Amino acid sequence: MSQSSVTRRFLAQPSALIGAAWLLLVALLAVAAPWISQGSPWEMNAQPMLKPLQDAGHWLGSDLLGRDLGSGLLYGARVSLAVGVLSSLATLLTGLLVGALAGYFGGWLDAVLMRLAEFFQIIPQLVLAVILVAVLEPSLGSIVLAISLVAWPAVARLVRAEFLSLRQREFVQAARVLGQSPLAIVFQQILPNALAPLLVTMTFVMATAILTEAALAFLGLSDPEAMSWGYMINASRGLLREAWWMSLLPGLAILLCVLAVNRVGEGLRVAFEPARRPGDSL
16 A cells, blocks of 8 residues: 555545544644743642632643643643653564564564563563552653563564564565565565554554553653653542542543554554455445
8 A cells, every 4th residue: 555545545534634633633732831821830820719710820720839721731741742652662662573583483482582572571571660650769761661671572572463464474574585684674565564563553552651650650650850750640639529630631631642652553454454345345
């Protein structure tokens, strides 16, 4: 399938386009946070517990300490998107390396790597992430590392399955006959044909990373110097009746971002699928 046909199929899906547009908007707002916010998200520059639209200077309201909620949401978007992107890249590199080695070479190497992946998969992901962040000391780097360590097995198994299928194809056999090195075959012949399902999977890894970061921040295991949506929910959990908006706004931000990422992933899945022929069964 050509790149132009993939693009056309993706653009034909309104939900995927809305999701991509929302993520782009959030990313732009996150980048522009220092210029459009009411200062540092930690700065106590408003009357405590302002309701949304009550004060023109703090139109999303304020928290118990008088910190502007709008600034918190903007800077929280920076943390969530950064963790999502960096975790996805780290997971991709780890899963790609392990899956490619296991799928291409097979044998004892495949058995050892897959047993290692199974070891990480039998441990609940959030529990393992909590333990790793607590041991390594809470920071954005340790959060990215923890999420990557719990997410790579699924990516590795997907890559392995694709490599097992593709390594027997005629074009790979022809490359071997022509004397191409295993490294060249992996990166020039097999990997480009395995990218479609890998890209779709990475969008769901990003969505899981955003949720995991929010959960860790809610549990008090986030970077103490970085404002995040999970921290905002944690800081306002005792005021659900008196100031419901303090928890609703960051919770809504998490929900919309995760839904947007999932919609983009679903759009990519449909776009990469080969066109169904009239005689194909549903």
